[in-house]
Amino acid sequence: MSEMAGRQSVEGEIPPVGGEGAPARGPAELVQVAAIARRFYLDGHSKVEIAKEFGLSRFKVARALDAARESGIVRIDIRLPALLDxxxxxxxxxxxxxxxxxxxxxxxxxxxxxxxxxxxxxxxxxxxxxxxxxxxxxxxxxxxxxxxxxxxxxxxxxxxxxxxxxxxxxxxxxxxxxxxxxxxxxxxxxxxxxxxxxxxxxxxxxxxxxxxxxxxxxxxxxxxxxxxxxxxxxxxxxxxxxxxxxxxxxxxxxxxxxxxxxxxxxxxxxxxxxxxxxxxxxxxxxxxxxxxxxxxxxxxxxxxxxxxxxxxxxxxxxxxxxxxxxxxxxxxx
The missing domain is CATH 3.40.50.1360 (Rossmann fold)
Structure with missing residues (x-):
């Protein structure tokens, strides 16, 4: 997905998770994190809506979104037209x-x-x-x-x-x-x-x-x-x-x-x-x-x-x- 002022991309591949010494996440957790990120960044659902869908608390949804960014499942790029510096x-x-x-x-x-x-x-x-x-x-x-x-x-x-x-x-x-x-x-x-x-x-x-x-x-x-x-x-x-x-x-x-x-x-x-x-x-x-x-x-x-x-x-x-x-x-x- 691409927008003029910013872009959030949710990747299908499972990236390396966490830094050195970070606990590994299993495939089920990774799939859920990716799904939550997709709902939030691509579909525009609120954290309340996502929490209801997945049977989680809003706090856990927020943690999942943080995990998505930290692990590289979600990459956020700020982009402007090439005309502007x-x-x-x-x-x-x-x-x-x-x-x-x-x-x-x-x-x-x-x-x-x-x-x-x-x-x-x-x-x-x-x-x-x-x-x-x-x-x-x-x-x-x-x-x-x-x-x-x-x-x-x-x-x-x-x-x-x-x-x-x-x-x-x-x-x-x-x-x-x-x-x-x-x-x-x-x-x-x-x-x-x-x-x-x-x-x-x-x-x-x-x-x-x-x-x-x-x-x-x-x-x-x-x-x-x-x-x-x-x-x-x-x-x-x-x-x-x-x-x-x-x-x-x-x-x-x-x-x-x-x-x-x-x-x-x-x-x-x-x-x-x-x-x-x-x-x-x-x-x-x-x-x-x-x-x-x-x-x-x-x-x-x-x-x-x-x-x-x-x-x-x-x-x-x-x-x-x-x-x-x-x-x-x-x-x-």
Whole structure:
């Protein structure tokens, strides 16, 4: 018999019984133990039902089940789909005190691994989002995959948490992501039709006052769950970095910036680095995310391992979906 999350197999052969010096069991006892194990593990009968059938006490049924496991008549294997790395998931959850830690096994192909991380994140959202949740979504390539893979979502409100990258070839990505998620859930969508980074604070203030944008910002304090992306401070892993000029990039790096999340900048210790960028972005603030009961980071790739570790140290993240390459680095640290 085989199941996705676990398997109990009751073997017909009589295995070696007990360890060295253990009393040998006769064939009649072995047959009875196997029959009791079959009733319990394969047929789903309760211990009370089995005790009645065999004319035994519940205590003796429990002893027989223990004997079945100890002797090897019953072998219990915990199995997950090959896509998931169960051991690293559990170790990561425990090491960082996370609500959920889902680690995707390495595929050998970075693009395939990213798609798998996005797919698993979609499955996690389908599992944990409940009716009447207010779900916030930031932008990112893996988050776009996540929403593309969504097939079901409880009725909830979907809020975009930051503006779009205006010079990005897929500049409407976050808007489409929010609208697709809302369509699947049947809930309301609150997109932000504006750039993430503005040239100055005055322009940002003006746009925040726009009724449509204000409607999204007004729901940041009501968030019950949020899904965020993480970037390092380099051109390959950070969309914020990509929007800035060389002087700004270098200046923020000199201030100690090593990671970003929702256009909020952080140093190697996980402390937020406040810059003039704070007033020039259309994005949820770190202090607002800190009040959200469930913040799920969806990020993978060995190049982001340092940044993901930094963000875990901030205390802003309660759950993480990542890949085995990242998990290996984090656990070694």
């Amino acid at each position: 169960a051991e690293r998931s559990d170790r990561l959850r425990e090491a960082f005190g996370l609500h959920h830690a889902i680690v995707v096994a390495e595929s050998g192909d970075p693009l395939q691994t990213r798609r798998q991380v996005g797919t698993v994140a979609a499955d996690l959202l389908s599992e944990i989002v409940t009716p009447d949740d207010v779900l916030g979504l930031t932008s990112g390539r893996t988050l776009e995959i996540m929403c593309a893979e969504l097939t079901r979502l409880a009725p909830c409100t979907i809020v975009q948490l930051n503006g779009v990258i205006s010079d990005h070839p897929n500049a409407t990505g976050p808007v489409e992501t929010v609208r697709r998620a809302a369509h699947i859930s049947g809930g309301s969508a609150f997109p932000i039709y504006a750039p993430l980074v503005l040239p100055d604070a005055a322009t940002a203030r003006t746009l925040r006052a726009d009724p449509g944008i204000a409607a999204a910002f007004g729901r940041f304090e009501r968030l019950t769950k949020a899904v965020v992306a993480i970037g390092g401070w380099d051109e390959q892993t950070s969309t914020v970095y990509q929007t800035l000029g060389p002087d700004e990039r270098a200046r923020y790096a000199e201030m100690g910036v090593r990671a970003d999340m929702s256009a909020q900048l952080f140093d190697a210790k996980g402390e937020q680095v406040h810059t003039d960028l704070d007033d020039r972005v259309l994005s949820v603030r770190a202090e607002q995310l800190r009040r959200v009961p469930e913040v799920i980071a969806v990020a993978g790739g060995a190049a982001k391992a340092e940044a993901i570790g930094i963000m875990l140290r901030t205390g802003l993240i309660s759950s993480l979906v990542t890949d085995a390459a990242v998990a290996k680095v984090l656990l070694e640290e």
